[in-house]
Amino acid sequence: MKADDPVNLKNILKIPRFVAGGIKFHAAGKLYTPKPIFSTIRVTHRCDSRCLSCIFWKENKKSDELSPQIIETLYKDKLFSSLEMLTLSGGEATLRDDLADIAEAVLKSCRNIKRITLCTNGFNNRRVIRAVKNLLKVAQSRGNIKLYVSASLDGVGQLHEKIRGVPDAFEKVTKTLADLKKIQQKNDLFLSVNCTVQPLNVPYLKEIFDYGEKNNLPLTFSPICTSEVFTDDEELKNRLQFSPAQFAELQKIISNELMPKLRTFNRAFWQDYLNLISGAKRRVPCLLLNHYLQIDTNGFMRGCDFDSRFIYGHIKDSEPHQIWFSEKSRNMRRTIKKDYCPRCTVNCNVGYSLAREFFYYARYLSSEKFHHLTGKDILR
Ligand code: SF4
Numbered sequence: 001m002k003a004d005d006p007v008n009l010k011n012i013l014k015i016p017r018f019v020a021g022g023i024k025f026h027a028a029g030k031l032y033t034p035k036p037i038f039s040t041i042r043v044t045h046r047c048d049s050r051c052l053s054c055i056f057w058k059e060n061k062k063s064d065e066l067s068p069q070i071i072e073t074l075y076k077d078k079l080f081s082s083l084e085m086l087t088l089s090g091g092e093a094t095l096r097d098d099l100a101d102i103a104e105a106v107l108k109s110c111r112n113i114k115r116i117t118l119c120t121n122g123f124n125n126r127r128v129i130r131a132v133k134n135l136l137k138v139a140q141s142r143g144n145i146k147l148y149v150s151a152s153l154d155g156v157g158q159l160h161e162k163i164r165g166v167p168d169a170f171e172k173v174t175k176t177l178a179d180l181k182k183i184q185q186k187n188d189l190f191l192s193v194n195c196t197v198q199p200l201n202v203p204y205l206k207e208i209f210d211y212g213e214k215n216n217l218p219l220t221f222s223p224i225c226t227s228e229v230f231t232d233d234e235e236l237k238n239r240l241q242f243s244p245a246q247f248a249e250l251q252k253i254i255s256n257e258l259m260p261k262l263r264t265f266n267r268a269f270w271q272d273y274l275n276l277i278s279g280a281k282r283r284v285p286c287l288l289l290n291h292y293l294q295i296d297t298n299g300f301m302r303g304c305d306f307d308s309r310f311i312y313g314h315i316k317d318s319e320p321h322q323i324w325f326s327e328k329s330r331n332m333r334r335t336i337k338k339d340y341c342p343r344c345t346v347n348c349n350v351g352y353s354l355a356r357e358f359f360y361y362a363r364y365l366s367s368e369k370f371h372h373l374t375g376k377d378i379l380r
Pocket residue numbers: 047048049050051053054055056057090091092121
């Protein structure tokens with residue numbers, strides 16, 4: 001049993017609590033409508049990256065960004081009283097000079113938040129470091145909040161530059177990561193990297209993983225999302241799909257080289273993803289359906305990013321709890337569950353989902369143990 005093995009005595013003793021949480025998770029949307037426990041604020045659509053796969057940086061609009069005052073009023077709504085996790089994303093979130101004010105505005109009303117996550121491309125060193133230091137001050141002032149920073153890394157060296165469209169992209173992000181590591185030595189900060197897997201970097205995934213390992217940076221692989229939330233260019237979308245040959249190569253690299261090394265939740269995701277692409281239905285659970293709300297900077301209240309039509313409403317339409325609990329929103333969640341979730345390849349937050357839903361994860365872990373002991377499979 002490894003030190004980070006989820007099947008350890010401490011977790012086994014928590015099983016009754018996990019089971020109760022799992023029952024509640026699976027009853028959500030069927031027996032009751034929960035309040036969100038997780039919310040993302042897309043604080044801006046502006047971005048200093050030039051990613052091939054995204055239209056945000058082309059819009060480059062500042063005018064309609066939500067102010068910390070509007071965000072504070074919004075999160076005072078009773079809908080957010082159960083919120084535990086807040087993510088600040090963009091665009092490039094650190095382009096907002098008032099990022100710490102935004103976090104503070106949410107924390108004023110949401111006293112149960114335990115975790116704030118910042119997603120960044122890490123390109124502008126001074127700006128990112130300043131943002132992280134300011135967010136740390138906000139988190140530390142509350143004492144019980146941990147800051148997570150996730151930086152994007154899609155390739156080592158020139159490959160990252162090619163995918164992100166920014167000169168010296170790799171040098172820039174690795175310098176920022178090195179500086180964040182120094183901050184981490186003196187602060188309670190979780191630092192990780194996320195690699196978006198797409199046709200261009202499939203042959204180099206092992207190299208990217210090794211970079212993370214060598215630099216002691218937990219790494220998550222996430223398949224590219226070609227939702228029209230990020231691009232409406234059909235020709236580009238087609239280019240970002242894996243061809244049968246690329247998928248075969250991806251399957252080989254993930255299964256033969258990377259799977260045993262991935263973090264447990266990422267391994268569970270990829271096992272399911274490979275089955276999904278081969279025609280099976282998605283089985284790995286997703287918390288985003290019933291427990292998540294995204295506030296877009298233009299005021300739209302969204303569900304997950306899988307489809308740009310998943311908009312519950314606009315903050316000017318009604319109060320947030322009225323929008324969330326409306327028949328329209330309930331119907332939308334039912335439609336997403338029936339028509340989209342079974343084919344969905346979104347990886348975001350699978351770790352949180354597995355931690356809450358219990359049953360799939362327990363079965364997955366048992367099957368891994370069984371396979372380890374006997375060499376046979378029981379999951380599928
Ligand atoms: S994918 Fe992210 S980093 Fe890249 S341009 Fe879009 S918002 Fe910016």
